[in-house]
Amino acid sequence: MVSLLWLDTDEAPTTFPVLLVIIGVLGVATLQVVAICIWRLVTMVSRGTVFSHGAFRYVDLVIGALSTAAALVLAVAVVARFANHATPGDEVAPGLVGLVTGLAIVVAGVALVVYVMRALLAQAVELDSTASHLQSELDEVI
Numbered sequence: 001m002v003s004l005l006w007l008d009t010d011e012a013p014t015t016f017p018v019l020l021v022i023i024g025v026l027g028v029a030t031l032q033v034v035a036i037c038i039w040r041l042v043t044m045v046s047r048g049t050v051f052s053h054g055a056f057r058y059v060d061l062v063i064g065a066l067s068t069a070a071a072l073v074l075a076v077a078v079v080a081r082f083a084n085h086a087t088p089g090d091e092v093a094p095g096l097v098g099l100v101t102g103l104a105i106v107v108a109g110v111a112l113v114v115y116v117m118r119a120l121l122a123q124a125v126e127l128d129s130t131a132s133h134l135q136s137e138l139d140e141v142i
Helices: 002-007 015-047 054-086 094-141
Strands: none
Touching: 015 054, 054 094
16 A cells, blocks of 8 residues: 555655655554564464563564554644645645544554553563472472
């Protein structure tokens, strides 16, 4: 779809379509990073190793990708706002810019929720390590 946006222009691409193509390619990359990290985390869940320090790498990548996605969605709103005044007759509705900005806030909120979940994962890893230590001490006593 991103390449079709590029090919859809009849004349030489101006600044705004080029920016939208770059934002689109980066947006697809962030979606792929999130998908791969979630796949790896689900694999760790099926193996029973999700409560380990190895899971933090994937959760941190998801947080970074979602934060980048929020910035990219906000960049679409900024490009739409400046494109609004650059080309007469091709105006973007101000409400649409507001909706895209709201979407950026929602994506940033999802990144914050994942950050909170990361903190809960850290607590669970700590409790799991404490429980295994106490279990080994109990095994020694028995």
